[in-house]
Amino acid sequence: MLHPKMQDAINKQINAEYFSAFLYLAMAARFNGLGLAGGANWMNVQFQEELAHAKKFFDYVGERGGTAKLETIAGPPTEWQDALAMFEHAYAHEQKVTGLINGLADLALELKDHATHNFLQWFIAEQVEEEASADAMVQKLKLTKDAPGGIFQLDAEMAARLFTPPAPAK
Ligand code: FEO
Numbered sequence: 647m648l649h650p651k652m653q654d655a656i657n658k659q660i661n662a663e664y665f666s667a668f669l670y671l672a673m674a675a676r677f678n679g680l681g682l683a684g685g686a687n688w689m690n691v692q693f694q695e696e697l698a699h700a701k702k703f704f705d706y707v708g709e710r711g712g713t714a715k716l717e718t719i720a721g722p723p724t725e726w727q728d729a730l731a732m733f734e735h736a737y738a739h740e741q742k743v744t745g746l747i748n749g750l751a752d753l754a755l756e757l758k759d760h761a762t763h764n765f766l767q768w769f770i771a772e773q774v775e776e777e778a779s780a781d782a783m784v785q786k787l788k789l790t791k792d793a794p795g796g797i798f799q800l801d802a803e804m805a806a807r808l809f810t811p812p813a814p815a816k
Contacts (some may be wrong), residue, residue, distance in 0.1 A: 649714040649757045655750055656703050656762075657715045662746055663700035667693050669722040669739060673732045676724065683799070684805030685729055688783075692736075694809040695776075699769070702812060706765055729797065730787040735781040744773040768812075 648656075670692040707714040726732045739749035747769045754763035783804075790796025 648707065648710040648762070649759060652757055652762055653707060653712040654761055655753055656707055656712075657717075659746060659750060660700050660703045660714060661717045661719065663696050663703060664719045665722065666739065666743060667696035667700065668719055670736070671694060672722040672724055672796060673726065673736070676726050676732060677729070680729065682729060682801045682804075684801035684803065686731075688804035688807045689732075689788075691807045691809045695812075698812050699772070702768075704812075710761070728800065729800075730784065730791070733780055733783040733787060737777065737784050739797075740773065740776040740780050744777060747773055772812075 658797070670689045674686045674689035674693060704714045723735075726735065730759055747766060751763060751766045751770065754760075754766060783800075786800055786803075787797075790800055
């Protein structure tokens with residue numbers, strides 16, 4: 647049985663993950679507006695990843711005999727100047743999410759909830775990847791900023807990104 651404090655904290659995280667999904671879907675719309683279909687694909691894949699993260703938390707709450715609670719999802723921004731601004735935002739956002747996941751792990755330890763602490767290890771590792779993939783795009787976009795045509799090459803790279811569903815929670 648999940649401690650009520652842990653359940654509340656995970657429920658908040660479910661909402662944070664759905665907000666992340668909305669944020670990246672909004673960025674996909676902006677990429678489409680910029681005429682960069684590859685960037686839109688990258689963000690659509692990220693949208694699917696965030697939905698999967700939310701569902702993984704949702705399923706875990708149920709599995710532990712708790713009740714997942716869904717709350718209103720805040721509207722994300724809709725305007726970014728360019729691809730670099732979006733990926734800088736994405737990188738900062740993922741750093742924030744890492745902080746939230748670390749907070750959940752701290753609470754699990756405080757409550758001696760070893761099952762939840764173990765469950766969170768997947769997310770701790772995932773956040774390393776989440777930060778790295780957004781930061782890699784920031785670095786590449788900075789490198790190609792003054793290179794004519796560079797953005798189109800990067801757009802082709804972003805077009806190749808595929809969604810791989812994570813393994814279900816154990
Ligand atoms: Fe669900 Fe991008 O972290």
